[in-house]
Amino acid sequence: FSILAVGVGVLLFVLYYLYAVVLSDEDITSVIAIHQSEPLFVLILAALLLKEVPSSRELLGFLLVLLGIFWFTYSPKKSVAVALISTRSAVILAISAFVGASATILSDTVLVDISVFDIVGQSALGYGGAGLFALLIGHYRRAALDPGRLGMARKAGLIASTGVFDLLGYVAFYQALRLSDSPAMVAVVTSIHPIYVFALSAALAHFYPLLMRENNGNGRMTRKAVGSLIVALGVMALS
DSSP states (O other): OOHHHHHHHHHHHHHHHHHHHHHTTSOHHHHHHHHTTHHHHHHHHHHHHSOOOOOHHHHHHHHHHHHHHHHHHOOOTTSSOOOSSOHHHHHHHHHHHHHHHHHHHHHHHHTTTSOHHHHHHHHHHHHHHHHHHHHTSHHHHHHHHOOTTTOHHHHHHHHHHHHHHHHHHHHHHHHHHHHOSOHHHHHHHHTTHHHHHHHHHHHHHHHOTTTOOOOOTTTHHHHHHHHHHHHHHHHHHHO
16 A cells, blocks of 8 residues: 555646636636646656756757647637637646646656556545545535536546546556656647547537537637647657
């Protein structure tokens, strides 16, 4: 048993909570792209705690990811175009990304002493415990039991499906951390998923608008594509 592994789960709960707060107001494509600032924090924490010195290429990637974040939050004056995401949401996502980076560094440390499935199980214990604690608060309990526009059965099914995919993703992520010498590298490689989210969300918004709502009018689709590409190039440079 490792209290640090349980702590990883608590950090992941905080990460997803902040992520969900923003997601209720913003398009998923913009949210996921901004959230990819996580490798920047992993890079910084790895440099401070593990004495890993960033290369010039990693610094270029750092700047590209920052440029991508600026692209999403910038709204030019005298233009009908508005920012793809609010500055408030971007700040919350940056905090969420820092929490995620802390969880990554902590996971890399814990994996020295325990197995992948140990950290998966114990972090799930921390995550679930934090969730049960949140349910003690009436506001969150009512939100959890609200069927919403999908209905309780479909909502529960989607949440369960998300949990399964998330679990499989973290098993692969922890295994990659165990095999790699650099937690920053692992965080970077896994951060290419805005490309997948961009494609899947566009398809879902078009064919299944009940499940996915995205504002892609007035050139926003193209702007999202360009911003996601800038972030992806930054991630590639970081790797």
